[in-house]
Amino acid sequence: MSQAFSPSPLFERVERARRRKHKFRDPQITLAHGSGGRAMHELIEGLFLEYLRNPLLETLEDQAVFEIDQRVSAVNGNGHTRARMAFTTDSYVVDPIFFPGGDIGKLAINGTVNDLAVSGARPLYLSAGFILEEGFPIDDLKKILASMRDAAAEAGVAVVTGDTKVVQKGSADKLFINTAGVGIIETAVRTSASSAKAGDKVILSGTIGDHGTTIMIARGELELETDIESDTAPLNFLVQEMIDEASALQSLDGIHCLRDPTRGGVATTLNEIAFGSEVCIEIEEDLIPVREAARGACEILGLDPLYVANEGKLIAVVGAGIADRLVARIKQNHYGQEACIIGEVKAEPAGIVAMRTGFGGTRIVDMLVGEQLPRIC
Amino acid sequence: MSQAFSPSPLFERVERARRRKHKFRDPQITLAHGSGGRAMHELIEGLFLEYLRNPLLETLEDQAVFEIDQRVSAVNGNGHTRARMAFTTDSYVVDPIFFPGGDIGKLAINGTVNDLAVSGARPLYLSAGFILEEGFPIDDLKKILASMRDAAAEAGVAVVTGDTKVVQKGSADKLFINTAGVGIIETAVRTSASSAKAGDKVILSGTIGDHGTTIMIARGELELETDIESDTAPLNFLVQEMIDEASALQSLDGIHCLRDPTRGGVATTLNEIAFGSEVCIEIEEDLIPVREAARGACEILGLDPLYVANEGKLIAVVGAGIADRLVARIKQNHYGQEACIIGEVKAEPAGIVAMRTGFGGTRIVDMLVGEQLPRIC
Numbered sequence: 001m002s003q004a005f006s007p008s009p010l011f012e013r014v015e016r017a018r019r020r021k022h023k024f025r026d027p028q029i030t031l032a033h034g035s036g037g038r039a040m041h042e043l044i045e046g047l048f049l050e051y052l053r054n055p056l057l058e059t060l061e062d063q064a065v066f067e068i069d070q071r072v073s074a075v076n077g078n079g080h081t082r083a084r085m086a087f088t089t090d091s092y093v094v095d096p097i098f099f100p101g102g103d104i105g106k107l108a109i110n111g112t113v114n115d116l117a118v119s120g121a122r123p124l125y126l127s128a129g130f131i132l133e134e135g136f137p138i139d140d141l142k143k144i145l146a147s148m149r150d151a152a153a154e155a156g157v158a159v160v161t162g163d164t165k166v167v168q169k170g171s172a173d174k175l176f177i178n179t180a181g182v183g184i185i186e187t188a189v190r191t192s193a194s195s196a197k198a199g200d201k202v203i204l205s206g207t208i209g210d211h212g213t214t215i216m217i218a219r220g221e222l223e224l225e226t227d228i229e230s231d232t233a234p235l236n237f238l239v240q241e242m243i244d245e246a247s248a249l250q251s252l253d254g255i256h257c258l259r260d261p262t263r264g265g266v267a268t269t270l271n272e273i274a275f276g277s278e279v280c281i282e283i284e285e286d287l288i289p290v291r292e293a294a295r296g297a298c299e300i301l302g303l304d305p306l307y308v309a310n311e312g313k314l315i316a317v318v319g320a321g322i323a324d325r326l327v328a329r330i331k332q333n334h335y336g337q338e339a340c341i342i343g344e345v346k347a348e349p350a351g352i353v354a355m356r357t358g359f360g361g362t363r364i365v366d367m368l369v370g371e372q373l374p375r376i377c
Numbered sequence: 378m379s380q381a382f383s384p385s386p387l388f389e390r391v392e393r394a395r396r397r398k399h400k401f402r403d404p405q406i407t408l409a410h411g412s413g414g415r416a417m418h419e420l421i422e423g424l425f426l427e428y429l430r431n432p433l434l435e436t437l438e439d440q441a442v443f444e445i446d447q448r449v450s451a452v453n454g455n456g457h458t459r460a461r462m463a464f465t466t467d468s469y470v471v472d473p474i475f476f477p478g479g480d481i482g483k484l485a486i487n488g489t490v491n492d493l494a495v496s497g498a499r500p501l502y503l504s505a506g507f508i509l510e511e512g513f514p515i516d517d518l519k520k521i522l523a524s525m526r527d528a529a530a531e532a533g534v535a536v537v538t539g540d541t542k543v544v545q546k547g548s549a550d551k552l553f554i555n556t557a558g559v560g561i562i563e564t565a566v567r568t569s570a571s572s573a574k575a576g577d578k579v580i581l582s583g584t585i586g587d588h589g590t591t592i593m594i595a596r597g598e599l600e601l602e603t604d605i606e607s608d609t610a611p612l613n614f615l616v617q618e619m620i621d622e623a624s625a626l627q628s629l630d631g632i633h634c635l636r637d638p639t640r641g642g643v644a645t646t647l648n649e650i651a652f653g654s655e656v657c658i659e660i661e662e663d664l665i666p667v668r669e670a671a672r673g674a675c676e677i678l679g680l681d682p683l684y685v686a687n688e689g690k691l692i693a694v695v696g697a698g699i700a701d702r703l704v705a706r707i708k709q710n711h712y713g714q715e716a717c718i719i720g721e722v723k724a725e726p727a728g729i730v731a732m733r734t735g736f737g738g739t740r741i742v743d744m745l746v747g748e749q750l751p752r753i754c
Contacts (some may be wrong), residue, residue: 029513034543048539049516051522052529056502056537061592064537066502068445068460068561083445083460089504093548093635125433131508136406138424145428152429160441161432162425163555165469166411167752171470171550178506178540180466180557184445270437359731363666375544 022085024050030371036263036309037368039105049185060276061192062115062259063088065185086121088112089180093197095375097144097174099218100228101210105144107311107377109151109159110232111262112181117236118314120191120243121183123155124299127164129178136175144175155234157181170189188252189243193276195256198347201323202281205238205314206231206338207289212308213297215376224300228293233312235260238333245329246322254319255326261315262377264368269307269315270353271367278350281317283343283365285357306355309376401427406520407748413640413686414745437653438569439492439636440465442562463498465489466557474521474551476595478606481554482521484688484754486528486536487611489558489641494613495635495691497568497620498560500532504542504676506555513552521552521625534558557693565629566620570653572633575724578700580660582615582691582707583608583715584666585643589685590674592753601677605670610689612637615710622706624697631696638692639754641745644683646692647730648744655727660692660720660742662734683732684745686753694722 024046032039038262049057056064065084090111092228097104116123128148152159159179210231217224239258246252248348261269274281290305298305312335318326323341330336343355345363348362353365409416426434433441445460467488474481486503493500505525509518509585529536536556587608594601609613623629634654636645645666651658667675667682675682689712694704700718709712720732730742 024515027515028509029509029515029518029543031511031543031545032542033509041543041701044539045520045543048522048541051519051526052505052534052536052539053593054537056535057539062538064502064504066537068462068501083590085445085559086502087502087559088538089506089541089555091506091508091555093508093542093544095548124445125439125441125464127464127557128429129466129468129506129557131468131470131553132406132410133410134406138401138406141406141424142428145425149428157429158433159429160443161419161439161465162429162434164411164420164425165468165553165752166408167470167550168408169548170551171472171752173544173548176542176549176553177506178466178468178557180464180504180555182462182464182559252559292382332586342560371488375542375548 012332032371033373035368035371040340044291047108059192073200078315084114084185086119086183086185088115090115090176091176091178091364092377093176093375094215094377095173096218099230100214102232103144103147105148106151108177108179109148109155110234110311111377112179113155113157113234113236114222116181116183117239118191118260119185120189121185121236123157123183123236124182125160126157126181127161128159128181131172132164132166133172133174134166155236163227166244187243187247189255191255191258193257193259193273196273196277196279196317196345197256198279198345199232199320200256200317200345201281201320202343202345203316203318203323203327203339204266204288204342205336206312207291207294208313209290209294209298209305209308211303211311212373212376213294215296216301216373222301224297226293226297228297231310231312233335235312235314235335238314238330238336241329241333242316242326245326249322249325251322252317255316255344256319259315261308261310265307265309266315267353267365268368272351273317275351280346281343281353282346283355285355287340287342289338289340297360303372307372311377354375381532395567408751409748411535412745412748413646416519436569440496442496461562463493463496463560463562465492466555468553468555469754470553470752471592471754472550473595476607477591479609480521480524483528484609485554485556486525486532487609487688488754489556490532490534490560490611490613490636493560494616495568495637497564497566498562498584500534500558500560500613502537503529503534503558504538505536508549508553509543510547510549510551511543511546532613564620566632568632568635570634570636570650571652573650573656573694574633574720575632575656576697576720577694577722578589578697578718579720579722580693580695580700580704580716580720581659581737582713585687585690586667586670586671586675586682586685588680588688589695589750589753590671591680593750594674601674603670603674605668605674608687608689610712612689612691612712615691615707615713618706618710619693620704622703626699626702628696628699631699632693634694635727636692638687638690640686642686643683643692644742645732645745650694651730652728657723657726658720658730659723660732664717664719664734666715666717683742688754711742
């Protein structure tokens with residue numbers, strides 16, 4: 001990674017294409033629009049953002065961060081104060097609803113906890129909206145609720161409000177769960193996909209590809225037997241410990257970007273950061289941990305683990321001076337034992353993710369294009 | 378309503394049945410579980426609450442109200458402060474997605490705005506989670522987004538975070554939208570379904586049955602031509618004006634319950650209040666405004682308007698001393714022009730809603746039993 005990485009005409013073409021304003025022209029929704037990759041970004045930026053635009057939505061982060069400007073007179077004394085809060089939502093349509101390592105309920109709790117956590121927030125309260133298909137077995141619902149209860153307990157959050165809708169048989173597939181969440185940001189940490197800086201290190205909290213390959217295999221379309229399971233996990237304590245460590249080092253401002261690489265995988269998340277921060281992210285293939293079982297499954301399935309969804313992993317882009325200390329701290333967390341530095345941030349070519357391959361070459365790692373795996377979460 | 382209303386053996390039997398702890402025994406989900414009526418209450422209390430129980434969820438209000446205990450040291454000075462906030466969610470699965478008076482997008486914004494408003498909160502930020510069926514036309518999506526934009530603008534809220542999932546054709550019916558919302562409670566108002574007191578007046582902000590009958594007719598299952606349309610509307614300013622009026626009268630504590638009578642209709646909402654507050658609510662049939670078109674449609678459809686969903690109406694249970702002033706103030710709001718007092722609260726028989734009929738008799742108005750109209754919102 002020390003070697004200079006010079007822009008080629010190809011890189012420039014890729015970059016120009018990206019900087020082009022998204023103009024949404026598709027006539028109808030395709031599975032690719034839900035993939036987490038380029039088609040979804042085009043849908044969100046070219047359509048949703050055009051209609052619903054406001055400064056908070058415009059950040060296109062996985063959560064909105066806002067200040068509550070509280071007139072406290074009615075509560076305790078006079079005056080104003082501000083609380084910084086995070087708010088996020090995700091709908092879960094994963095198929096199958098039960099899979100090794102978890103189920104749709106656990107995923108729904110952890111996913112929203114993680115989208116709050118990566119803003120530096122302490123997740124507090126979740127909502128849960130259920131869309132149930134007529135005929136759905138109550139025993140399955142009980143299992144899912146038990147799993148949500150356990151996941152909420154582990155993450156230290158409470159489901160405080162909810163909603164239940166039922167649709168006729170055939171109008172939905174079993175059940176869909178939406179969770180939204182609110183959290184409070186109690187430190188001065190400010191993370192965003194546009195804050196990566198040249199010289200930063202890229203930390204990955206563990207192995208990639210476990211969730212996506214597990215779901216694919218669980219669909220039973222392939223006669224594949226592995227002991228792989230979803231990595232679905234709450235990352236809020238892991239993030240909190242990172243923040244504590246950075247605080248102790250008086251380098252809270254050294255935590256620049258935090259993201260959980262879900263749909264679209266690590267490749268897509270890194271592209272979002274490279275593009276948002278106008279930097280080049282260089283990663284080294286050999287440094288990226290992939291379980292043998294996941295690697296094997298990916299090979300058979302024709303998938304690149306870099307694009308496969310994770311549900312319990314963190315990408316952190318941090319100042320070089322604190323990277324090793326943060327990795328050491330993350331490794332102490334149960335969900336971060338295999339954390340490592342996988343690359344670094346360069347100034348140029350901006351908007352590009354490049355990977356040094358095991359064979360010594362370099363390739364551009366683009367955002368996920370097309371649809372890889374529908375209903376992965 | 379002045380005449381004494383004495384409990385009969387029937388009333389006592391109904392009451393006993395209600396007080397019985399809900400034990401959920403159904404083997405699978407039925408459409409009735411999404412009706413807003415008794416089956417849904419049993420599902421929520423007997424199952425969801427059993428698994429996810431916590432003090433906030435236990436209130437079973439349409440929103441959770443909590444205090445943010447903010448350590449403000451990092452933000453502006455030292456010390457603690459508290460902000461009282463509301464948080465709510467609803468998924469929308471209405472069929473058809475476009476109907477006279479609105480569409481699923483407008484409904485999704487207004488519904489969540491209203492669930493916040495009835496806690497006394499000023500709605501601030503909404504999330505939007507879309508579940509889209511593969512093949513859904515982008516032109517329809519644009520119409521829905523435009524409608525969400527307009528509804529958000531009218532209510533003074535912003536959609537600040539979102540999520541998009543796509544499922545295969547046949548795995549969902551067109552699109553489902555979940556909205557969650559957060560708001561801030563800036564006054565000392567405290568409303569709940571358990572705060573109604575004997576002597577209180579029951580205010581209804583306008584005609585009932587418009588939304589539900591509109592949807593039923595829009596399904597085209599009946600060859601019925603009427604000019605009826607959904608009443609979907611944001612009620613936050615109307616509620617704010619009520620609160621201002623009560624504040625001006627130094628009777629903020631006179632606003633006891635606020636609810637929007639959606640699924641299950643006015644009958645179900647009043648039952649929730651009668652049961653939650655352990656009071657009897659007596660309403661007078663002749664005082665309840667129903668549009669001629671809605672009444673006619675209900676007759677043909679075999680529906681009782683009292684059980685039909687509304688999407689822009691408010692039920693307020695308030696101290697008798699301020700009721701007339703509040704009605705006068707509500708009438709000044711565009712969405713409250715037909716507001717009136719429809720009944721009052723008695724101490725006994727607790728947990729019962731009784732209606733003096735136009736013929737001079739009295740009947741018990743129970744919660745909606747069974748499923749009236751699937752996918753009404």
